[in-house]
Amino acid sequence: MDLLQRFALGEIDAFETLVDQFQGEIYAWTVRIVRDPGTAEDLTVETLWRIYRARQRFRPDGNFGAWARRIATNLAIDHLRLKPREESLTTEPAGVPQPDRLLQRETADKIRQAFRRLPAKLQVAATLALIEEQPYEEIADALGTSAGAVKLRVFRAVRILRKRLKQAGIGPE
């Protein structure tokens, strides 16, 4: 019997093989969205648990990787909705910065804060499209929508961000 069929029937050995094959891919996708390794690991474990729980809904002739990625994306969106918006997700280098470096860092902080205040779905689309430069089709597949809808979300994210940066007095150098 095929691996995916065995998984759909609830065989734990088949699931272990799938975890071994796909955990890296799920983690890589999740960490691109949430941008924090610890959170991404937790969300990957939760994704894999949900995959196992939903195994009966999986069609063995379907694409396991795409299905897993969609579950991971939904979990990442939920996480972004729930976490405090002002939380900084990136690690800053240690040490005393120079004045111009300080200004750059301050600008980057403000941009990150403005970005983190976007609605979660817009954040995810903009992160994957603009920061990670993932193909629109792939993002659409993970979000369960069309490439056109993803482009629209990115457009809306950019428009809101531009407005907020202008209000904060931040412009191009």
Next chain:
Amino acid sequence: MTEYDDRQIGDALKRSFPPVHTELERDLWPEVLRKLDDRTVRVSFRVPWYDWALVGLSTAMFLAFPRLILVFVYHL
């Protein structure tokens, strides 16, 4: 003040969000397995609400009419 254009917004975001390391450093299977076990145990010990309702109702009946206990024991 000049505004960012679309390309500049993308560049500014890339500068503000440094690249993340996308390689998974450890095997997550033990944690997945632990989570599966935890949830299985929790699910198997879950008592449905109507069982609790039945217990509550029976207790109330026995308190109100203690002789019903004899009828109950007789039917066991």
